[in-house]
Amino acid sequence: MAFEGCPGSRMAHFQDKEAQDDTPAAKVKSQLRQWPVQLHLVSPLAPYYQGADVLLSADCVAYALGDFHTDYLKGKSLAIACPKLDAEQEIYVEKIKSLIEDAKINTLTILIMQVPCCSGLLRLAEVAAQSANRKVPIKYIIVGLQGEILQEAWV
């Protein structure tokens, strides 16, 4: 097979997917209950993280996953990051650790895309969790390029 470059940035065009006309009867309401959301911008000490079920999502996920708000964001506090492009990721590890230790979050759910580089976000979370003096259940969900759920499991 010819070398096709990084699978994370390889082009794909889902031509057979017409603009889908299964618009919900009512407008989908945003389930976001905080600002900011980017992991560099948020503080683990923000009130919305205290004791919360936290969703740590790779940037691209929200665009691929049709039901992001209703099925995944609902009831959770959010942080987003890109493990491929973001700088100073050691700060991410510290922040996730602080979410576990200081914000005493209830659970951590990592939402990532199927592309290989995205698993870096899960690894960051695992490193942070291992160094934390408190334990929380961590779940990861892998999303396909067309928004399908490929895997969902507890770490």
Add this chain to the structure above:
Amino acid sequence: MERYLNKGIKQVIIEFPAVGSILDEYNIGCTLCGVGACLLKDIVEVHNLSPEEERELMGRISKVIYPDRVVEIPVTQRKNGGAGAGEVKYSPPMQGLVDEHTVIKRLLAMIPFIIEDMEVSRGEDRALVLGTVDFIRSYADRYHHAKEEDILFKEFDENLDIIKVFNEDHKIGRGHVKAVIEALETGDNRSIKEHLAGYRELLKGHIKREDEVLYPWMDRNLSTSQIGRLFAGFINVDEQFREVRAKQGAFVKTLEKKYKYEEVK
């Protein structure tokens, strides 16, 4: 068929014993269950059959109940797809309970050795029985069963038949232990043996059904937030029972050494 779908499974099996054998073939141990109050229609969801298995199973059951006509069987509505039974991967709090089962099963495996040629007037035999009772009371009951009853089951509607069944087993188990203690006082060897063996049989089945049916079903129905709450609650109890866990873990090891029994992996 609707009428039977809403009937307790034990009732259905009494009326149609062949249904019991069919369920056994699918490893659904309703014939062994002491309570059997689950409704026939719930069996499919509780045991997480795949849609193909469900169609086949319900088709066969309806043939037993109505041998001479074709019956329309409603498909069970399930929350989480019905992936079919595969290898079970538990959530972190459930995995903790399954690990505790492993310790309890190791103790259960020692009971036949303990009661063989047991004579409670002998100090050593008496101490072994007392140690076993202490394990059951402190580790299996006050630690593990209390985690289930006071924390886990509270996340569900306790009037659900499936919860009642497992609570009932815990009660029967306590009855066996009480009987062992009474028999120790009167020096009744036969009764001690009978009730320790009875406890072992009961718990073996109970643990198997929790590992294979109850916990996976619960995991499918618990929200992420509930899993977090259970996890935190269990860690709390683990802290409180740190000494009990160490002491009883060591007791099981001592027994395994004494009877040269290889650890259950």
